[in-house]
Amino acid sequence: xxxxxxxxxxxxxxxxxxxxxxxxxxxxxxxxxxxxxxxxxxxxxxxxxxxxxxxxxxxxxxxxxxxxxxxxxxxxxxxxxxxxxxxxxxxxxxxxxxxxxxxxxxxxxxxxxxxxxxxxxxxxxxxxxxxxxxxxxxxxxxxxxxxxxxxxxxxxxxxxxxxxxxxxxxxxxxxxxxxxxxxxxxxxxxxxxxxxxxxxxxxxxxxxxxxxxxxxxxxxxxxxxxxxxxxxxxxx
Amino acid sequence: xxxxxxxxxxxxxxxxxxxxxxxxxxxxxxxxxxxxxxxxxxxxxxxxxxxxxxxxxxxxxxxxxxxxxxxxxxxxxxxxxxxxxxxxxxxxxxxxxxxxxxxxxxxxxxxxxxxxxxxxxxxxxxxxxxxxxxxxxxxxxxxxxxxxxxxxxxxxxxxxxxxxxxxxxxxxxxxxxxxxxxxxxxxxxxxxxxxxxxxxxxxxxxxxxxxxxxxxxxxxxxxxxxxxxxxxxxxxxxxxxxxxxxxxxxxxxxxxxxxxxxxxxxxxxxxxxxxxxxxxxxxxxxxxxxxxxxxxxxxxxxxxxxxxxxxxxxxxxxxxxxxxxxxxxxxxxxxxxxxxxxxxxxxxxxxxxxxxxxxxxxxxxxxxxxxxxxxxxxxxxxxxxxxxxxxxxxxxxxxxxxxxxxxxxxxxxxxxxxxxxxxxxxxxxxxxxxxxxxxxxxxxxxx
Numbered sequence: 001x002x003x004x005x006x007x008x009x010x011x012x013x014x015x016x017x018x019x020x021x022x023x024x025x026x027x028x029x030x031x032x033x034x035x036x037x038x039x040x041x042x043x044x045x046x047x048x049x050x051x052x053x054x055x056x057x058x059x060x061x062x063x064x065x066x067x068x069x070x071x072x073x074x075x076x077x078x079x080x081x082x083x084x085x086x087x088x089x090x091x092x093x094x095x096x097x098x099x100x101x102x103x104x105x106x107x108x109x110x111x112x113x114x115x116x117x118x119x120x121x122x123x124x125x126x127x128x129x130x131x132x133x134x135x136x137x138x139x140x141x142x143x144x145x146x147x148x149x150x151x152x153x154x155x156x157x158x159x160x161x162x163x164x165x166x167x168x169x170x171x172x173x174x175x176x177x178x179x180x181x182x183x184x185x186x187x188x189x190x191x192x193x194x195x196x197x198x199x200x201x202x203x204x205x206x207x208x209x210x211x212x213x214x215x216x217x218x219x220x221x222x223x224x225x226x227x228x229x230x231x232x233x234x235x236x
Numbered sequence: 237x238x239x240x241x242x243x244x245x246x247x248x249x250x251x252x253x254x255x256x257x258x259x260x261x262x263x264x265x266x267x268x269x270x271x272x273x274x275x276x277x278x279x280x281x282x283x284x285x286x287x288x289x290x291x292x293x294x295x296x297x298x299x300x301x302x303x304x305x306x307x308x309x310x311x312x313x314x315x316x317x318x319x320x321x322x323x324x325x326x327x328x329x330x331x332x333x334x335x336x337x338x339x340x341x342x343x344x345x346x347x348x349x350x351x352x353x354x355x356x357x358x359x360x361x362x363x364x365x366x367x368x369x370x371x372x373x374x375x376x377x378x379x380x381x382x383x384x385x386x387x388x389x390x391x392x393x394x395x396x397x398x399x400x401x402x403x404x405x406x407x408x409x410x411x412x413x414x415x416x417x418x419x420x421x422x423x424x425x426x427x428x429x430x431x432x433x434x435x436x437x438x439x440x441x442x443x444x445x446x447x448x449x450x451x452x453x454x455x456x457x458x459x460x461x462x463x464x465x466x467x468x469x470x471x472x473x474x475x476x477x478x479x480x481x482x483x484x485x486x487x488x489x490x491x492x493x494x495x496x497x498x499x500x501x502x503x504x505x506x507x508x509x510x511x512x513x514x515x516x517x518x519x520x521x522x523x524x525x526x527x528x529x530x531x532x533x534x535x536x537x538x539x540x541x542x543x544x545x546x547x548x549x550x551x552x553x554x555x556x557x558x559x560x561x562x563x564x565x566x567x568x569x570x571x572x573x574x575x576x577x578x579x580x581x582x583x584x585x586x587x588x589x590x591x592x593x594x595x596x597x598x599x600x601x602x603x604x605x606x607x608x609x610x611x612x613x614x615x616x617x618x619x620x621x622x623x624x625x626x627x628x629x630x631x632x633x634x635x636x637x638x639x640x641x642x643x644x645x646x647x648x649x650x651x652x653x654x655x656x657x658x659x660x661x662x663x664x665x666x667x668x669x670x671x672x673x674x675x676x677x678x679x680x681x682x683x
Binding site: 009011033035036039040042043046047177178181182183 | 238261262263264303
């Protein structure tokens with residue numbers, strides 16, 4: 001299959017790309033950092049006999065998204081799936097975080113959906129977060145962006161189901177990436193390699209919403225169940 | 237760059253120190269990291285304090301592991317220094333290439349192999365890692381990346397190889413590979429009856445092969461003392477393979493791994509157990525004369541047991557490795573082993589190897605002679621004074637000990653063992669005038 005990875009320089013995307021490549025899938029890597037994309041591209045094509053290409057993509061540059069997708073399709077001839085892996089919460093103003101994590105995602109996935117609908121096949125995997133399941137005081141903007149993304153992916157799934165296109169929402173808990181490195185209060189931190197393997201495996205499974213590792217589903221279940229009058233009193 | 241203050245341990249768990257650890261994900265991030273005093277750390281395979289920096293900055297290289305170029309025709313691989321040998325092998329073996337030199341584990345990084353100038357079971361034929369490095373990119377103290385090789389910035393090149401990370405951070409490297417017909421090894425075992433015979437056979441050219449090593453039973457006593465299994469091997473040719481192997485000669489296997497989840501009780505590897513195990517091993521292995529073995533099983537048997545140092549209990553063990561010149565090898569190795577036995581210390585695992593020519597690098601460990609490596613469980617603190625006495629025996633016999641496995645050598649003995657350190661220090665001062673790259677090992681040895 002030919003798969004487009006958006007945000008390919010993130011820690012989770014990189015291991016997921018390795019896993020896709022190990023299974024023989026061709027990849028198109030996209031992110032803002034083209035130096036790093038070039039390094040990852042050589043890494044993947046040296047390790048596995050696959051076709052890997054890359055191109056610059058800026059989630060916040062909405063007007064360029066349509067042309068970007070056309071370039072990807074021209075380069076790969078055909079696209080079978082998209083992994084949306086960009087998103088961060090550091091070094092940015094609230095509006096930028098929303099623009100990048102939510103508006104940018106909706107914009108590019110909109111064009112991808114149109115392409116898959118016309119093609120009558122394809123899949124979309126979106127990496128959201130458990131942070132979107134309930135708003136915490138320390139994580140307002142990122143949490144709001146991910147809540148929006150989860151809801152958007154859900155709506156998209158309902159729409160694309162009738163076109164035979166799968167939409168999978170990935171909700172990682174704490175993963176050992178730069179986002180969590182060195183932070184206090186982390187527990188059960190998963191290895192990115194594990195998360196990458198599970199993301200690739202999710203294509204062949206039935207779940208629409210995948211918590212990684214699996215036990216986060218139950219942790220979040222309890223957190224979502226807490227009544228608001230109690231939740232607001234807990235300092236987390 | 238987020239920093240995590242956490243205790244880091246040596247591989248054998250006997251040295252643990254608090255360090256401020258950073259972990260870059262992208263190569264470019266190294267350029268900022270070197271602006272503060274730092275030492276690089278690969279996969280933590282060093283048995284000493286080489287990759288520790290007490291209360292100082294340590295940079296974990298493990299995520300800088302991209303392959304930057306693989307020339308399948310000429311057998312050259314270029315990669316970021318944090319790549320593991322396991323990852324390199326997974327790329328090169330299916331294409332018919334192999335590492336020119338490999339230590340006894342594949343879970344070490346390329347940068348670590350260069351910084352410690354590691355050797356393998358083929359040192360007597362192919363030398364140490366140094367001889368196969370085509371060039372290095374070293375990130376020096378001001379964030380500049382310096383390309384160096386034997387012809388370009390050669391002083392930095394020779395001081396960085398075996399330089400224990402003290403000249404700068406090895407960012408990426410290019411190494412020359414050796415061609416391979418199959419992923420299998422043709423192995424021969426030869427049992428000897430005592431130490432003298434072991435050394436004679438180990439250094440005998442007629443018995444020799446591409447790789448050779450002696451596993452020594454130091455738990456046996458009297459006239460059997462030092463009896464060994466000498467294991468020689470070469471990369472099997474297609475003709476040597478069984479028919480079912482011939483169809484896929486370069487096949488990789490996923491190595492089965494078991495994990496030691498917790499520290500075992502310290503009394504587990506006591507003298508009796510060590511004796512029984514060594515006796516059992518000698519008996520079972522001496523019957524195997526010639527057989528084929530996959531390279532993973534031949535080179536990396538201990539990689540099958542994840543966290544194997546935990547077998548030695550909470551106090552851990554010391555891996556003591558020294559090299560002794562040929563003319564005094566038998567007598568001095570005998571003295572060292574006797575000294576341990578007399579004091580009621582049994583190494584669990586003892587290995588002897590032959591070294592060939594020394595390399596060009598001022599701080600390189602190998603020199604012509606025999607190298608003795610022993611895993612000794614730490615029963616009590618008496619072991620450390622005993623090892624100081626053994627250091628003295630090594631010094632008197634003009635040998636030296638391996639810095640990658642050391643956490644206790646004194647500066648005075650270091651200077652005698654490594655006489656070219658003065659030359660090295662001058663180059664280090666030229667490229668690192670503010671002594672930005674320092675480790676616990678460097679401060680202990682005064683370099």
